[in-house]
Each structure stands twice: as C-alpha cells, then as structure tokens.
Amino acid sequence: MSAPPPLLEVRDLGVTFPARRGRPPVRAVDGVSFDIAPGQTLGLVGESGSGKTTTGRAILQLQPVSAGTVRLLGRDLTSLPAAELRAMRRHMQFVLQNPYSSLHPRMTVAQILAEPLRIHATVPRAAVDERVAELMTLVGLDPAMTRRYPHEFSGGQRQRIVIARALAVNPDFVVCDEPVSALDVRTQAQIVDLLQSLQAKLRLSLLFIAHDLAVVRAVAHRVAVMYGGRIVELGDAAQVYDTPAHPYTRNLLDAVPVPDPARQRARLAEATVDPDFRGREADTGACVFGIDHAATGTAPWHEIAPGHFVSCRFWPRGVTPARG
Amino acid sequence: MVAIGAAMLALLLLVVVAGPSIAPFNAAKTSANSLAGPDATHWLGTDSIGRDLLSRLIVGGRGTLTITFVAVALALAAGLVLGLVSGYVGGKVDLVIMRLLDVVFAFPVFLLAIAVVAALGPTIRNLIITIAIVYTPTLARVVRGPVLSVKRWDHVEAARSVGVGEFRIAVVHVLPLVISPILVQTSLTLANTIFTVTALSFLGLGPPPPDPNWGSMLAEARQFMELAPLTVIGPAVAIVFASLTFIVLANGLREVLDVGNR
Numbered sequence: 001m002s003a004p005p006p007l008l009e010v011r012d013l014g015v016t017f018p019a020r021r022g023r024p025p026v027r028a029v030d031g032v033s034f035d036i037a038p039g040q041t042l043g044l045v046g047e048s049g050s051g052k053t054t055t056g057r058a059i060l061q062l063q064p065v066s067a068g069t070v071r072l073l074g075r076d077l078t079s080l081p082a083a084e085l086r087a088m089r090r091h092m093q094f095v096l097q098n099p100y101s102s103l104h105p106r107m108t109v110a111q112i113l114a115e116p117l118r119i120h121a122t123v124p125r126a127a128v129d130e131r132v133a134e135l136m137t138l139v140g141l142d143p144a145m146t147r148r149y150p151h152e153f154s155g156g157q158r159q160r161i162v163i164a165r166a167l168a169v170n171p172d173f174v175v176c177d178e179p180v181s182a183l184d185v186r187t188q189a190q191i192v193d194l195l196q197s198l199q200a201k202l203r204l205s206l207l208f209i210a211h212d213l214a215v216v217r218a219v220a221h222r223v224a225v226m227y228g229g230r231i232v233e234l235g236d237a238a239q240v241y242d243t244p245a246h247p248y249t250r251n252l253l254d255a256v257p258v259p260d261p262a263r264q265r266a267r268l269a270e271a272t273v274d275p276d277f278r279g280r281e282a283d284t285g286a287c288v289f290g291i292d293h294a295a296t297g298t299a300p301w302h303e304i305a306p307g308h309f310v311s312c313r314f315w316p317r318g319v320t321p322a323r324g
Numbered sequence: 325m326v327a328i329g330a331a332m333l334a335l336l337l338l339v340v341v342a343g344p345s346i347a348p349f350n351a352a353k354t355s356a357n358s359l360a361g362p363d364a365t366h367w368l369g370t371d372s373i374g375r376d377l378l379s380r381l382i383v384g385g386r387g388t389l390t391i392t393f394v395a396v397a398l399a400l401a402a403g404l405v406l407g408l409v410s411g412y413v414g415g416k417v418d419l420v421i422m423r424l425l426d427v428v429f430a431f432p433v434f435l436l437a438i439a440v441v442a443a444l445g446p447t448i449r450n451l452i453i454t455i456a457i458v459y460t461p462t463l464a465r466v467v468r469g470p471v472l473s474v475k476r477w478d479h480v481e482a483a484r485s486v487g488v489g490e491f492r493i494a495v496v497h498v499l500p501l502v503i504s505p506i507l508v509q510t511s512l513t514l515a516n517t518i519f520t521v522t523a524l525s526f527l528g529l530g531p532p533p534p535d536p537n538w539g540s541m542l543a544e545a546r547q548f549m550e551l552a553p554l555t556v557i558g559p560a561v562a563i564v565f566a567s568l569t570f571i572v573l574a575n576g577l578r579e580v581l582d583v584g585n586r
Contacts, residue, residue, distance in 0.1 A: 060485055089487035101478040106500050116486045165486065 006035035014067030043220030093166035099158035156187035235308035287312035325576030343386035349376035384536035398456035407467025504581035511574035
C-alpha cells in the first residue's frame with residue numbers, strides 16, 4: 001500500500017526562546033516531526049505550555065524556527081524569502097483560538113473577508129463581492145450580514161467568520177489553534193461539525209490543536225501527543241486513544257472525567273499522584289525500550305505498531321513499556 | 325464635555341476662517357481716539373495708537389491659531405510616523421528613534437524654542453517649525469506606546485497569517501486602533517501650543533509687526549495696563565479661552581473614547 005505524498009512534512013522542528021535575565025534559553029519545541037496527508041486531520045494534544053501553539057505558529061512561520069524544516073507542497077518554508085513566503089500563505093491559513101480578538105474591530109465582515117482575496121488576487125476584482133457572499137454561505141452565515149462589524153456577532157458566528165477568512169483563498173492546509181475552546185459547548189459542536197463538513201467538501205488538511213481530548217477524537221484521523229516541547233506519542237486516533245503506549249498519554253486520558261459520579265469517585269480514589277515525567281532525561285545508556293540511542297545514532301522514537309510511534313523520553317522511573 | 329468643547333472650537337474656527345471679514349474695523353488702522361474705553365462703536369475700546377481692540381483680537385487670533393494648528397498638525401504627522409515606525413518595527417530602529425527624540429525632549433520647551441527662533445529668525449514659518457519640533461517627541465511617544473501593545477493582538481497575527489504585508493498591517497490593522505489616545509494628546513498639545521506661541525510672541529520671537537497676535541498685543545498693552553486694563557484683559561482672556569477649549573475638548577474626548585479606566 002502506497003500512501004499519497006504528504007501535503008505537509010515537518011522534520012525535527014525546533015523553536016528556542018532566547019535566554020532572559022539569568023534564565024537559560026527555553027526549548028519550547030524540540031525535534032518535532034510529523035506528516036499530514038491531503039484531506040487528513042492531525043490532532044495535536046497536550047497540556048498548557050507543552051508547545052502545541054508554538055508548533056502551529058512555527059509551521060506557519062509566524063514564529064522564528066531555530067531548527068528543522070517545514071515542507072508544504074514540497075517547498076521548505078523555513079528558507080523562503082519573505083515575498084515568496086507571503087505568496088505561499090495562500091496555501092496555508094490560520095484559525096485562532098479567540099474569535100473575540102482575532103477580527104479587526106473596525107473592519108466590516110465584507111472588508112475582513114475581502115482582504116485575503118485582494119492580497120492574493122485569487123478572484124478578479126469585480127468578483128470579490130460575489131466570493132464574499134459565497135464564503136458567508138459556505139460557513140452558514142447570511143450573506144446579507146457582510147456590512148456589519150464583528151462586535152455585532154456572537155462568538156460562534158465570529159468563529160465562522162474567522163473560518164471563512166481562512167478559507168477565502170482556497171488553502172490546502174489550515175492550522176486550527178484551539179478553535180472551539182473559547183466557545184460554549186453547544187457552539188463548539190456546531191463549529192466542529194462545520195470544520196468537518198468543510199474538510200470533506202474542500203479536501204482540506206488540518207492541524208487541529210486542542211486540549212480537549214474528546215473534540216480531537218471526533219475530528220482527527222491521526223493524533224500527536226505533546227509534552228515538554230516534544231511529541232511523545234503519534235498514531236492513528238484509535239491507536240492512541242484505545243491503546244495508549246506512553247505513560248504520559250495514559251495519564252492524560254485518565255484525567256478526562258467520567259460522566260458518572262460513582263465511577264468518577266472510585267477513579268479519583270485510586271488515582272495516583274502525577275508521576276514525574278521529567279524524571280529521566282538520560283542521553284546515554286539504554287532507553288526504556290532497551291536501545292542506546294546515543295551509541296546507535298537513532299532518534300528516541302519507536303514504532304510499536306504500524307503507524308503508531310512512541311517516544312522513549314519522559315518515562316517516569318520504574319515504568320516500562322508493556323510487552324507484546 | 326465634548327459638546328461644550330466642540331462649540332468653543334467652532335467659535336475659534338470661525339475666527340480663523342472668517343477673520344478679517346467679521347472684524348468690525350481694519351485692525352491696522354490707527355486713529356486719534358487712543359486708549360478709549362468700550363462704547364457702541366469700539367466694543368472693547370482702542371489701544372495706545374487708536375486701533376480697534378476687538379478687531380485686533382479677532383485678526384490676531386487668526387494669526388495665533390493658524391500658527392498653532394499648522395504647527396501641531398506637523399508635529400502630529402511627524403509623531404505618527406516616528407511613533408508608528410518605532411513601536412511597530414521595534415528593536416534597534418526603536419532604540420535610535422526614541423533616543424533621538426529623548427534629546428529633543430530633554431530641553432525645556434522654551435529654551436529650545438528661543439534658541440531655534442533666535443538662530444533662524446522670527447518669522448511665522450520658523451515659529452511653526454520650532455513648535456512642531458518641540459512637540460513631536462510627546463506625540464511620538466503617545467503613538468508608540470499603544471502600538472507596542474496592539475501589534476501583539478490576535479487580529480494582527482491573523483492578518484500576517486493571511487499574507488498581509490507589514491506596511492499594510494501597520495497602517496490598516498494597528499494605526500486605527502491607537503487613535504483614541506492620540507486624539508486626546510493632540511488636543512492637549514494644542515492647548516499647550518497656544519501658550520507657547522503667545523509666550524514667544526510676547527517675548528518678541530513671534531511674527532513681526534504689524535500683523536497682530538495675542539502675544540504681541542499683550543506685550544504692547546502691558547505698558548498701559550493701569551490706564552486701560554481692557555487692553556490687557558482682552559488678549560489674556562482670549563488666550564485662556566483658546567487653551568481651555570482644547571483642555572475641555574481633551575477631557576471630553578477622553579470620556580467619550582474611554583481611554584483606559586485607570
């Protein structure tokens with residue numbers, strides 16, 4: 001079986017924030033690699049501060065990248081001159097977390113949606129208004145509302161506008177950074193539905209960043225779990241959710257509350273104190289899988305099932321992978 | 325507040341625009357009737373060489389206010405450009421621009437103004453340039469501050485991710501959102517500038533006679549203060565009124581635009 005060539009290839013991506021006042025530099029993202037195939041969604045989960053958002057911003061070149069490459073449609077974005085990068089932005093778009101702050105408060109919806117169209121000249125000038133109306137319909141908004149300002153819309157409607165702006169230039173790839181976490185639950189479901197139907201209709205590839213595991217399970221084909229700036233587990237959604245291999249992934253999944261008070265109470269009673277995942281960071285000697293990466297020159301990365309990868313980093317002391 | 329300020333401003337603008345055509349007499353025409361008190365013909369009386377005070381006040385106000393408006397407009401333009409570039413580009417550019425403005429800022433306003441006017445000569449043009457230079461740093465700083473914050477807002481990042489160029493981001497996505505504090509500061513600068521212009525004219529560094537202006541009128545009248553107090557009170561009240569206009573306007577704008585609730 002030969003997979004289609006990936007739309008996006010991220011290799012050894014690293015982002016380092018410079019040293020500040022006596023503190024050492026922070027490696028916010030370190031050695032992150034993954035592919036996204038056309039029309040597929042990769043869910044990126046992890047706790048706050050694990051580097052999810054920074055990864056998304058680094059892929060979009062909104063954040064200086066200190067190591068690695070990001071290839072979109074075969075072109076390395078990290079080495080593109082500014083003008084070509086701007087032209088490439090037609091293929092990659094961004095949906096930000098907070099729909100209340102990601103729209104220019106003094107521009108009408110029509111102006112907001114027309115801006116990318118004019119910049120990339122994807123439609124003739126005369127057809128801009130028509131395309132704006134089409135986008136409004138696409139995201140389920142009334143095209144008659146384009147002359148209003150963002151503050152006249154609800155959070156869910158604003159997020160639809162943000163999505164419409166991202167889709168204006170027919171991108172191939174969209175980074176959705178916590179696209180629903182600022183919305184109420186009912187609206188969340190509507191926005192998730194919208195994203196899924198748009199993905200099917202437009203054959204979009206999505207990088208879906210979220211801390212809500214249930215949402216990610218619903219939308220993602222593959223899932224990457226981040227911790228401490230690294231990906232600790234990567235696999236198909238079913239593999240990661242049903243047979244989590246890394247102790248951090250298991251811990252994360254166990255933290256999801258169960259909607260049954262009795263069972264939840266029982267689970268809390270037997271829950272252990274958070275293991276210290278930072279505990280073992282040895283660069284030499286055998287890892288938990290019994291391989292000395294420093295000696296063999298291999299990445300600390302193990303394929304435990306076809307397409308299911310686990311890092312041997314951040315394993316708490318005394319925890320070993322299940323055999324078989 | 326804004327309504328009162330706007331009404332006062334309208335009166336000032338009327339003086340600037342209509343000027344000589346609403347003045348009852350030719351402001352430069354002398355007569356034998358000197359230092360007269362107010363009467364039906366000369367509402368505010370006459371000065372030491374028999375010129376109509378009200379007419380001189382109106383025509384002089386036109387001069388003073390025109391200098392003020394033009395100078396502040398120049399300072400605002402320079403302040404906007406420097407502040408926006410400094411705040412938006414940041415880094416070394418910011419450092420260089422801000423340190424250069426600090427040099428200007430370090431001089432007391434009058435010392436600098438007197439030095440420049442003395443060096444270049446007391447003409448209207450030089451007075452305008454001087455005042456524009458003196459007030460540019462204040463306005464540039466008021467622009468730079470909010471730019472530093474707004475440039476990190478989400479919608480700016482969204483614009484960048486869409487592919488909007490940096491120049492357009494700065495002008496379209498940042499500048500319109502920092503306008504409120506700039507309006508307030510501009511209004512306050514106008515109030516200060518009125519004082520600066522009249523004070524320099526009072527010291528003889530303003531536009532040369534015979535063009536009347538409030539500062540030089542005050543200086544001339546000072547000698548006859550005891551004989552004819554109105555000759556001093558007239559321009560003095562006019563100066564205070566004009567300054568007050570912009571202070572009231574600034575306060576009103578601050579309320580309306582709600583610049584922070586600190």
